[in-house]
Amino acid sequence: MTDSAITTEGLKKSYKKTEVLKGVDFDVRRGQIFALLGSNGAGKTTTIKILATLLRPDSGTSFVSGFDVVKSPDKVRQSISLTGQFTAVDEILTGRENLHMIARLRHLDNPGGIAEGLLERFGLTDAADRSAGTYSGGMKRRLDLAMSLVGKPSVIFLDEPTTGLDPEARLQVWEMIRELAKGGTTVFLTTQYLDEAEELADRIAILHEGRIVADATLSELKKLFPPAKVEYVEKQPTLEEIFLHMTREIQ
Amino acid sequence: MEARYLLSDMSVMLGRSMRHIFRSMDTIIKVALMPILFMLLFVYVFGGAIQSGTDNYVNYLLPGILLIAIASGIAYTAYRLFLDVQKGIFERFHSMPIAHSAVLWGHVLTSLVSNAISLVVIVLVALLMGFRSPAGILSWLAVIGILALFTLALTWIAAIAGLSAKTIDGASAFSFPLLFLPFISSAFVPTGTMPPAVRVFAENQPVTSIVNAMRALLSNQPVGNDIWIAIAWCVGIIAVAYFFAMRAYKRRVLSR
Numbered sequence: 001m002t003d004s005a006i007t008t009e010g011l012k013k014s015y016k017k018t019e020v021l022k023g024v025d026f027d028v029r030r031g032q033i034f035a036l037l038g039s040n041g042a043g044k045t046t047t048i049k050i051l052a053t054l055l056r057p058d059s060g061t062s063f064v065s066g067f068d069v070v071k072s073p074d075k076v077r078q079s080i081s082l083t084g085q086f087t088a089v090d091e092i093l094t095g096r097e098n099l100h101m102i103a104r105l106r107h108l109d110n111p112g113g114i115a116e117g118l119l120e121r122f123g124l125t126d127a128a129d130r131s132a133g134t135y136s137g138g139m140k141r142r143l144d145l146a147m148s149l150v151g152k153p154s155v156i157f158l159d160e161p162t163t164g165l166d167p168e169a170r171l172q173v174w175e176m177i178r179e180l181a182k183g184g185t186t187v188f189l190t191t192q193y194l195d196e197a198e199e200l201a202d203r204i205a206i207l208h209e210g211r212i213v214a215d216a217t218l219s220e221l222k223k224l225f226p227p228a229k230v231e232y233v234e235k236q237p238t239l240e241e242i243f244l245h246m247t248r249e250i251q
Numbered sequence: 252m253e254a255r256y257l258l259s260d261m262s263v264m265l266g267r268s269m270r271h272i273f274r275s276m277d278t279i280i281k282v283a284l285m286p287i288l289f290m291l292l293f294v295y296v297f298g299g300a301i302q303s304g305t306d307n308y309v310n311y312l313l314p315g316i317l318l319i320a321i322a323s324g325i326a327y328t329a330y331r332l333f334l335d336v337q338k339g340i341f342e343r344f345h346s347m348p349i350a351h352s353a354v355l356w357g358h359v360l361t362s363l364v365s366n367a368i369s370l371v372v373i374v375l376v377a378l379l380m381g382f383r384s385p386a387g388i389l390s391w392l393a394v395i396g397i398l399a400l401f402t403l404a405l406t407w408i409a410a411i412a413g414l415s416a417k418t419i420d421g422a423s424a425f426s427f428p429l430l431f432l433p434f435i436s437s438a439f440v441p442t443g444t445m446p447p448a449v450r451v452f453a454e455n456q457p458v459t460s461i462v463n464a465m466r467a468l469l470s471n472q473p474v475g476n477d478i479w480i481a482i483a484w485c486v487g488i489i490a491v492a493y494f495f496a497m498r499a500y501k502r503r504v505l506s507r
Contacts, residue, residue, distance in 0.1 A: 052346045054504075074348055082346035088339035092271050104263045105349050107256060131274075147343070157346075 004063070005030045005155050005186035006051060011060035013046055020046050022210035023060070028203070030154075033177065033187045035201035037194065042207045044190035045085060048159050051188070052082040064155055081148040085159045087140045088147075091133035095124050095143050098132055099150060106151040118146040122176075138169025145176060156180065158189040162196060167240050168247065174200060257350040264357020265364075268331060272365045278327050283369040286320040287376050293439060294380060301440055309382045313374070314465035315438025318458060319430060320369050321402050325409040326426040328362040332413030333422035341504045355410065355500060362406040363399060370398065390468040393478070397465055400485035405429060407492035414499040432458045457484035 006028040013021040020043045028034040038044045049055040051062055053073035061068065067075040090098050096115050103111030119128045122142045127135060132143055141161070148156055161177070162170045177200055181187050191197055197204050198218060205215040214221060237245075272278065290312060293301075298308040305311045335341050335358075344354050374382070386394070409426065416422035433439070435449065436458035442450050453459055460480040467474045 054342060054345055077346060077348040080346065082343065084339040084342050086339045088343040090267065090340060091338075092274055093267065097270070101263060101267055102347075105260060105344070105347055107259070 003029050005032070006034075006062070006064050006188060008047075008051070008062040009060055011047070011050060011062060012058045013043075013050065013055070014058060019210060021050075021057070021060075024207070024210070024212055026205050026212055026215055028186060028188060030186055031181060031184050032202045033181045033189070033200050035197035035204045036188070036190045036207055037192070037197050037204055038190070038207035039192060043210055044192075044207060045159055047207070048082070048157050048188070048190055052080060052157050053077055054082075079153055080155045080157060081151075081153040082157045083144055083148045083159065083161060085163065087137075087144040089132045089135075089140055089143050092131055094129050094131050095119060095135070096128040098143060098147055102147045102150040108151055114150060118149060122146045136169075138165055138172065141165055141169060141173060142176075145173065149180070153185070155186045155188065158187065160190055160192065162191070162193070167243055171244075257353055260350045260353035261356050261360070264353050265360045268357055268361035269364060271331065272361065279365060279369055279372075282320060282324040282327070282366075283372045285323055286316045286373055289319060290316045290373070290377065290380065304441060307381065307383065309377055309380050310384070310470065311466065312439065313377050313382055314462045314469070315433045315436070315458070316377070317370055317373060317398060317465075318401065318433050318438065318461065320373055321366050321398070321405055322426055322429040322432070324366040324369055325362055325402070325405045325429075326423040327365070328358055328406050329409040329413035329416070329422045329425065330419070331361075332358055332410060333416055333419060336414065336503055337419075345504055355496070358410070359403070359406050362409070363402055366402045367399075384469045385471045386469050387471075390471065394465050394468050397461060397478070397481055397485070400482065400489070401461060404485045404488035404492065407489055407496050410496035411492060411499050414496065414503050432456060433462070436462060438462045457481070457488070460484065 004027055007026075009025050011021050011024040012019070024043075024047060026034075036044050036047060046055065050057050051064055051069060053069050053076050056070060061070075063069070064076045065079040067079075069076050090101070093101065096119060099115035099118050100111045103114045108114060119125045122145065124139065124143060124146065127139060132140060135143065145158075145161070148158075158177070162173050165173065174196075177187055177189070181202075189200070201218070203215070203217055204221060205212050207213075214224070216224075290309070293312055294309055298312075301308065303311045341354060345351065384391075408429070412425040413422050436442070436453050436456060438458060442453045442459065445453055460477045461484065464474055464477040464481045466472075467477065
């Protein structure tokens with residue numbers, strides 16, 4: 001057993017004539033939060049789909065939990081879960097039924113108990129028996145994440161987990177991701193928000209034009225640039241701080 | 252390891268889409284309503300003027316009406332499949348260790364069950380309008396078998412549409428021509444009065460042999476070759492549509 005949860009070497013993928021990935025290499029250790037940073041169209045989703053066995057690479061190898069994603073996708077699927085860019089919850093089923101369904105599809109004992117536990121953990125107990133279509137964006141995302149945790153997968157892929165969420169819901173998702181990593185789960189996330197990577201990730205890789213142009217910890221990345229000039233400025237609260245302050249006060 | 256769970260995965264999928272159906276009863280009503288209106292229209296408005304050669308036009312009409320109901324019912328399969336692809340639910344299922352064919356078969360079984368419910372409603376209305384059949388249990392089983400085969404055939408066609416459509420309208424538009432096939436067949440009037448070109452088409456398209464076979468079975472007449480032609484059409488369509496549906500499925504879900 002190695003210490004790596006995900007390794008990938010020389011990953012290439014083209015769609016028709018467009019070369020999306022031109023040889024991507026990285027290594028994610030167990031229990032790490034790894035952020036793949038890149039602008040829209042950089043190939044983040046393509047990378048995550050290959051690692052989650054949804055897409056075959058043209059060349060290169062990837063191992064997740066020690067298994068080759070092309071040669072033994074079933075073994076890989078046993079240990080992972082994917083939360084896609086858009087919340088993949090069944091909007092006609094209730095929150096409880098969604099979780100129950102996933103637990104049964106993972107062939108787990110006591111799906112009812114698992115659903116109950118996750119509903120509570122994600123603060124969805126009160127809404128458990130409403131159809132997920134009536135949930136707010138943040139609640140849907142929470143249910144989506146809860147569904148990804150059914151069966152305690154050891155590697156979790158999150159494709160832009162906070163895109164489209166309001167600041168409050170975003171903080172809740174961050175909190176959950178941190179908790180997961182504390183419990184030993186490896187989290188692989190993609191994001192286009194720099195502050196998100198800065199806030200969460202143990203290690204950050206920057207994907208640009210189909211290649212990894214940087215792969216390091218935040219402090220290492222910062223060292224790559226000349227030391228910050230010290231300036232004294234009056235600290236103004238950010239708009240986010242003001243927003244959160246006002247909305248929490250009213251509650 | 253996939254095959255071991257095929258049945259259990261399939262039953263989860265069936266349960267899921269059956270919930271969809273029972274939580275939107277309006278779809279079943281919508282599916283049953285149009286054929287019932289057609290039946291009322293043809294029996295009470297046109298029926299008196301149509302020389303079908305029988306004294307009970309409801310008996311004559313019912314098989315064709317049932318086929319129209321199926322042709323409109325399967326549009327919802329295309330619609331539900333399209334939404335599953337669109338919302339990323341298929342991707343979630345595919346990144347899980349489940350039997351992948353269960354995902355599609357769940358939708359197909361659901362189509363069979365929901366169409367059966369609509370058909371029962373239509374037959375009940377037909378009974379109120381004077382439909383009577385001397386057919387025994389075996390003939391009825393044969394009729395049910397033909398209807399199930401026809402539903403399967405059209406459902407796999409719907410699957411191709413649902414999996415390859417780019418828009419939600421496209422996903423259900425394909426069923427429109429299917430709805431018209433019964434009109435150019437022996438479903439409403441005998442083909443004898445049609446001009447030659449139309450008549451050749453009418454007599455050699457699947458609906459005519461299917462309708463004739465069901466009509467003969469329900470009225471205790473000898474069925475002849477029609478039933479074999481009907482079964483051959485259905486099985487042939489199933490085989491071809493299944494192949495293309497699977498291809499569309501792999502293209503859509505596994506290599507986007």
